[in-house]
Amino acid sequence: MRDDSFHVFDTTLRDGAQREGINLRVSDKLAIAKLLDDFGVAFIEGGWPGANPKDTEFFRRASQELDLEHALLTAFGATRRAGVRAADDPQVAALRDSGASVVTLVAKSDDRHVERALRTTLDENLAMIADTVSHLREHGQRVFVDCEHFFDGYRHHPEYALSVVRTAAEAGADVVVLCDTNGGMLPADITRVVTEVREATGVRLGIHAQDDTGCAVANTLAAVDAGATHVQCTANGYGERVGNADLFSVVGALALKRGREILPEGCLGEMTRVSTAIAEIVNLAPDTHRPYVGVSAFAHKAGLHASAIKVDPDLYQHTDPELVGNRMRMLVSDMAGRASVELKARELGLDLGDDRALSGRVVERIKGLELSGYSFEAADASLELLLREELGESVRYFETESWRVLTERRPTAGSSPLAGEDESLSEATVKLRVKGERVIATAEGNGPVNALDRALRSSLEHAFTALGGLELTDYKVRILEGASGTDAVTRILVTFSDGGEEWTTVGVGPNVVDASWVALEQAITYGLLRQGYPRD
Numbered sequence: 001m002r003d004d005s006f007h008v009f010d011t012t013l014r015d016g017a018q019r020e021g022i023n024l025r026v027s028d029k030l031a032i033a034k035l036l037d038d039f040g041v042a043f044i045e046g047g048w049p050g051a052n053p054k055d056t057e058f059f060r061r062a063s064q065e066l067d068l069e070h071a072l073l074t075a076f077g078a079t080r081r082a083g084v085r086a087a088d089d090p091q092v093a094a095l096r097d098s099g100a101s102v103v104t105l106v107a108k109s110d111d112r113h114v115e116r117a118l119r120t121t122l123d124e125n126l127a128m129i130a131d132t133v134s135h136l137r138e139h140g141q142r143v144f145v146d147c148e149h150f151f152d153g154y155r156h157h158p159e160y161a162l163s164v165v166r167t168a169a170e171a172g173a174d175v176v177v178l179c180d181t182n183g184g185m186l187p188a189d190i191t192r193v194v195t196e197v198r199e200a201t202g203v204r205l206g207i208h209a210q211d212d213t214g215c216a217v218a219n220t221l222a223a224v225d226a227g228a229t230h231v232q233c234t235a236n237g238y239g240e241r242v243g244n245a246d247l248f249s250v251v252g253a254l255a256l257k258r259g260r261e262i263l264p265e266g267c268l269g270e271m272t273r274v275s276t277a278i279a280e281i282v283n284l285a286p287d288t289h290r291p292y293v294g295v296s297a298f299a300h301k302a303g304l305h306a307s308a309i310k311v312d313p314d315l316y317q318h319t320d321p322e323l324v325g326n327r328m329r330m331l332v333s334d335m336a337g338r339a340s341v342e343l344k345a346r347e348l349g350l351d352l353g354d355d356r357a358l359s360g361r362v363v364e365r366i367k368g369l370e371l372s373g374y375s376f377e378a379a380d381a382s383l384e385l386l387l388r389e390e391l392g393e394s395v396r397y398f399e400t401e402s403w404r405v406l407t408e409r410r411p412t413a414g415s416s417p418l419a420g421e422d423e424s425l426s427e428a429t430v431k432l433r434v435k436g437e438r439v440i441a442t443a444e445g446n447g448p449v450n451a452l453d454r455a456l457r458s459s460l461e462h463a464f465t466a467l468g469g470l471e472l473t474d475y476k477v478r479i480l481e482g483a484s485g486t487d488a489v490t491r492i493l494v495t496f497s498d499g500g501e502e503w504t505t506v507g508v509g510p511n512v513v514d515a516s517w518v519a520l521e522q523a524i525t526y527g528l529l530r531q532g533y534p535r536d
Ligand SMILES: CC(=O)SCCNC(=O)CCNC(=O)[C@H](O)C(C)(C)COP(=O)(O)OP(=O)(O)OC[C@H]1O[C@@H](n2cnc3c(N)ncnc32)[C@H](O)[C@@H]1OP(=O)(O)O
Pocket: 048, 050, 051, 052, 078, 079, 080, 081, 082, 106, 107, 108, 117, 118, 119, 128, 148, 181, 240
């Protein structure tokens, strides 16, 4: 039987979807609900049935298609309109008929909102709450009441805010959720108010914190410390304006810092996967620096950190990344020391042994290259090739004799260069030595790098048939010395994929095509190494 003493309540599909830039299809919502269930939350607020056809359709399909193992689906909506019976309000009917066994009702608890936004009396607002909660309870639904603007309302008119809490509970609400709707509170405010409301009413309380002061997670934890037993959060903190309390940070803190068993066994380790998968579905780049779940959350750059981590990772980590499905990474850059290089080599499956001179030489080489514009922290494949070279196992599948590229532009008569109608074509020729033979290949492309990539592949494919499975998936140019105008030094990062793994290499130089070649040559070399071709 489910432990009902503490609720992890997720509102990604309702409040999270109120974030600017998020627009979910019904199938997206179903997929996110499944992920949240994998993570073990107790309640998933699916949206507002009746407010738009999409949310109504979501609840219809969810009742047929979603087989949730841990969570209960919750429908969100407002209390009835002023002056009508809950039984006659079509919006309340949509909640009642949604198929959800739990309903979250938003209710006004700030008297100024009652009088100015709802334009009704304080008594009628209480009647709207009592009537709507009782009506849904009579129809067998469990009800939570979200007291909108509770903290602002409590500051302005505490007795009225308390009467809203009491009315909701007396009508049958299981939990009364205190909402910091404008997100303006600080943790000390939350601690004081939650404590006072709990002592004054004895009602089971929840917390819903918007993040407008950057304190939503801290405010949620402060409420829990003050006695709240229901936390409303969203995946990755998505939500109206700047967002909500981040589900993963709140759960991470409660589970790992407070030792509370708030998720079913085995679910905590799903955290990173679920966070990333939800980011992909909502079509926002995963935040690499998000606590617990970001790829940088346990990435160590400073040499001093690495030297202590070599002794014991706990010395520079607040928790074990594997507990939340993440992993520790070493970054090697001009801030690295010998320990960083040794640990990174180990991560890449290479053994530098106890050779301090060797790791010292690598550090010096990296620092020198970074001074000239290289950056290795995002280019693990280049770093691995460099480490192998220093270990004496140079990886070479071909030798470049020379290459050249021509780009020809043919303006269409009378067209403006801005119109983009003119044809431009590049042609590259590469001359290589492959397995003792001289190979010359020429190829065309829509730009110089594309032409070079094609010519390089064409000259290698007879010797390395698996090359066709490698694909260039990303190409980034960074101008390093912008002040020099067209003389600037450029850094190129290219990313290749073999359909499964991706790897990135780096090239630097004053000539953008030359720097691209350096990165390209390494990327193809690394790809051949991954395919397991024997080296010369
Ligand atoms: C704090 C939060 O984030 S709560 C979640 C808010 N989410 C959303 O608003 C997203 C979905 N909303 C919608 O699709 C629409 O706003 C709807 C369908 C709910 C309502 O649309 P409309 O009927 O066109 O009304 P509109 O949006 O202009 O105004 C909201 C109405 O609800 C009333 N209302 C607001 N809060 C409550 C409440 N707690 N209880 C009852 N009525 C309420 C307002 O007074 C207003 O009434 P009015 O039409 O008599 O002026």
